[in-house]
Amino acid sequence: MIPLEINGRRRNVDLPGETPLLWTLRDELGLTGTKFGCGMALCGACTVHLDGQAVRSCITPISAAANKKVVTIEAVGADAVGRALQAAWVDVGVPQCGYCQTGQIMSAAALLKRTPKPTDAEIDEAMSGNICRCGTYTRIRTAIKQAAAKQGGTR
Amino acid sequence: MNAPVIVANVSRRRFLQGVSALGGLVLAVGFPSVARAQAKKYGADGMPNGWIDNPLAFVSIAEDGTVTIVCHRSEMGQGIRTGMPMIVADELEADWKRVRVAQAPGDEKKYGNQDTDGSRSTRHFFEPMRRCGAAARTMLEAAAAERWKVPVSEVEAKNHEVVHRASGRRAGYGSLAKAAASQPVPARETLRLKDPKQFRYIGKGQLKLVDGHDIATGKAQYGIDTRLDGMLYAVVARPPVYGGKVASFDPAEALKVPGVVRVVQIEDSPPPAHFNPVGGVAVLARNTWAAMQGRKALKVT
Numbered sequence: 001m002i003p004l005e006i007n008g009r010r011r012n013v014d015l016p017g018e019t020p021l022l023w024t025l026r027d028e029l030g031l032t033g034t035k036f037g038c039g040m041a042l043c044g045a046c047t048v049h050l051d052g053q054a055v056r057s058c059i060t061p062i063s064a065a066a067n068k069k070v071v072t073i074e075a076v077g078a079d080a081v082g083r084a085l086q087a088a089w090v091d092v093g094v095p096q097c098g099y100c101q102t103g104q105i106m107s108a109a110a111l112l113k114r115t116p117k118p119t120d121a122e123i124d125e126a127m128s129g130n131i132c133r134c135g136t137y138t139r140i141r142t143a144i145k146q147a148a149a150k151q152g153g154t155r
Numbered sequence: 156m157n158a159p160v161i162v163a164n165v166s167r168r169r170f171l172q173g174v175s176a177l178g179g180l181v182l183a184v185g186f187p188s189v190a191r192a193q194a195k196k197y198g199a200d201g202m203p204n205g206w207i208d209n210p211l212a213f214v215s216i217a218e219d220g221t222v223t224i225v226c227h228r229s230e231m232g233q234g235i236r237t238g239m240p241m242i243v244a245d246e247l248e249a250d251w252k253r254v255r256v257a258q259a260p261g262d263e264k265k266y267g268n269q270d271t272d273g274s275r276s277t278r279h280f281f282e283p284m285r286r287c288g289a290a291a292r293t294m295l296e297a298a299a300a301e302r303w304k305v306p307v308s309e310v311e312a313k314n315h316e317v318v319h320r321a322s323g324r325r326a327g328y329g330s331l332a333k334a335a336a337s338q339p340v341p342a343r344e345t346l347r348l349k350d351p352k353q354f355r356y357i358g359k360g361q362l363k364l365v366d367g368h369d370i371a372t373g374k375a376q377y378g379i380d381t382r383l384d385g386m387l388y389a390v391v392a393r394p395p396v397y398g399g400k401v402a403s404f405d406p407a408e409a410l411k412v413p414g415v416v417r418v419v420q421i422e423d424s425p426p427p428a429h430f431n432p433v434g435g436v437a438v439l440a441r442n443t444w445a446a447m448q449g450r451k452a453l454k455v456t
Binding site for chain 2: 015016019020022023024026027028030031032033034035036039072073074077085086089090091093094095096097098099101102105134
């Protein structure tokens with residue numbers, strides 16, 4: 001049994017320790033908002049927070065997540081930063097197909113929590129690991145700025 | 156329209172099954188296959204099961220005024236779950252804030268062609284969807300005229316209500332829904348479509364994706380998110396070349412992977428496979444990761 005804390009809730013999972021967090025979330029715990037893209041930490045679709053850091057859940061073994069706080073897209077809206085980002089995503093109309101967007105929002109939330117007033121360069125750097133095949137990058141940047149402004153942070 | 160169209164109150168069970176699970180729906184129908192013999196030939200006519208423009212298949216109105224519009228094409232990022240209902244809502248003079256979108260089940264007899272590819276949805280269904288909206292609007296106008304005992308030419312549907320210009324009387328769509336359901340579906344050639352200059356939504360670029368909130372909160376369901384009771388996850392070893400056949404396979408190592416449940420061979424579709432599945436050996440497991448590891452351990456020749 002590996003003790004996990006997912007979105008504030010204790011979950012003990014009976015899986016090999018090398019099982020990636022992604023598949024544990026999706027297939028064992030039913031949290032399908034975290035997406036499978038490449039399985040090799042190249043695309044960012046599977047991004048979650050591990051003790052507040054954005055990590056790629058597809059290459060994060062659950063043994064490395066034991067006794068740490070995991071937050072997924074299902075709970076990122078529980079705080080003001082996540083809520084502001086989700087609202088901005090809808091308002092700006094960021095998604096096209098939307099498949100990568102939960103990962104985008106998780107990366108953006110980690111960014112705004114450590115850098116409430118990001119510059120364009122800081123946004124680009126923080127978001128460069130999240131690929132969007134629909135090419136919504138300019139709207140993503142707009143939405144991050146809008147959320148940052150709502151949080152009182154603009155540059 | 157020559158075929159008989161049976162209009163009925165939606166509170167009947169079959170309509171709830173057919174159009175949506177919302178309660179209190181009053182505009183919906185069960186109808187025999189709609190005649191389209193005399194319809195003009197274009198677009199979806201060339202596709203299996205063609206098109207349907209019966210409003211009763213696509214539009215239902217609840218007594219609280221909520222309009223539910225069925226989208227019969229598949230969403231895959233092109234925004235069709237917003238686009239198709241937008242076309243209907245525009246002709247219907249519905250207030251978009253009171254529109255809900257319901258996804259159609261696969262039922263081409265009821266909805267027309269549902270093969271969502273080739274950038275065909277809007278090209279083929281723009282006019283049928285406009286006619287759906289216009290027909291439903293006409294039925295609401297007829298119901299209002301009947302209630303007020305005035306000629307239908309004196310009433311006009313506008314922004315979710317029908318107005319009698321001379322007297323200033325108005326009635327919301329919700330209050331008219333039940334009476335509208337007993338109006339005949341107007342003949343296609345009698346429909347009055349909007350002048351494009353009157354469009355409220357089409358071409359305005361103002362509406363957001365209907366699924367935007369669900370996408371941003373992780374609730375949107377993609378194909379990969381389907382979950383059924385007791386389902387397993389499969390990863391399939393495919394032939395390395397097209398038309399390749401499995402000579403033999405040894406599942407022993409794959410079955411040793413924790414979580415792997417079964418290994419099964421999938422029959423091949425002889426070339427040309429078209430859209431049929433190509434064969435291979437599938438590893439079934441309790442989660443995708445275990446299936447992937449089982450697939451790696453599999454020996455296939």
